[in-house]
Amino acid sequence: MSQRITPRDIAITAMMIALVAVVTRFLIVPIGAGFFNLSDAAVYFTAFTFGPVIGFLAGGIGAALADLSAGYAAFAPLTFMAHGLQGLVAGLIVLRGPGSLITRMVLAAVAGTLTMAGVYFAGEYFGANLGWGGPAQALTEVSFNLLQNIIGAAIAIPLSLLVRRAYPPLNRYTSQ
Numbered sequence: 001m002s003q004r005i006t007p008r009d010i011a012i013t014a015m016m017i018a019l020v021a022v023v024t025r026f027l028i029v030p031i032g033a034g035f036f037n038l039s040d041a042a043v044y045f046t047a048f049t050f051g052p053v054i055g056f057l058a059g060g061i062g063a064a065l066a067d068l069s070a071g072y073a074a075f076a077p078l079t080f081m082a083h084g085l086q087g088l089v090a091g092l093i094v095l096r097g098p099g100s101l102i103t104r105m106v107l108a109a110v111a112g113t114l115t116m117a118g119v120y121f122a123g124e125y126f127g128a129n130l131g132w133g134g135p136a137q138a139l140t141e142v143s144f145n146l147l148q149n150i151i152g153a154a155i156a157i158p159l160s161l162l163v164r165r166a167y168p169p170l171n172r173y174t175s176q
Helices: 007-026 039-050 052-069 073-096 101-126 135-166 168-173
Strands: 028-031 034-037
Touching: 007 028, 007 034, 007 039, 007 052, 034 135, 039 052, 039 073, 039 101, 039 135, 039 168, 052 073, 073 101, 101 135, 135 168
Parallel strands: none
Antiparallel strands: 028 034
16 A cells, blocks of 8 residues: 655654754764764654654754754764664554554664664774774764663653653554
8 A cells, every 4th residue: 555645744754854953963962073962862752653754764864964063964974874774663663563552662762772873883883984983983982872772762752652642643653
């Protein structure tokens, strides 16, 4: 069955891209060559609430825009891949995974964490010639990426559940 893209979907996608960009850019704590931020809370909230496509677009585009605006342009392609795939994977698991919604969200956060941290690790480890760090930076930042994801999931799961409860029509985005 083909799904039609509605003006509402386009508007929600744009708003979620903006949410991810603003949260990523302005809720930050600088660390070394990069920063610790709450981007993962916004990416997970979007993927849990609106599904894999909006999660991918908002996570990838929003976080990459934040990198561009913060002076980390070299990292924008890597950030697009890491957070875009994080949103896609998390959204797919919430949409099609096993168990209750909360179980799917927890599984989605674990898979999204491994995806995001793995993409950043591989990109930084092997992408020194692209300005993405190198092995030392990859090893240093992996623990920050894992912690950032755990905190993000701890914020996003209850937030998504509360928003769904307040506005039940949102369940259409991730109902089975």
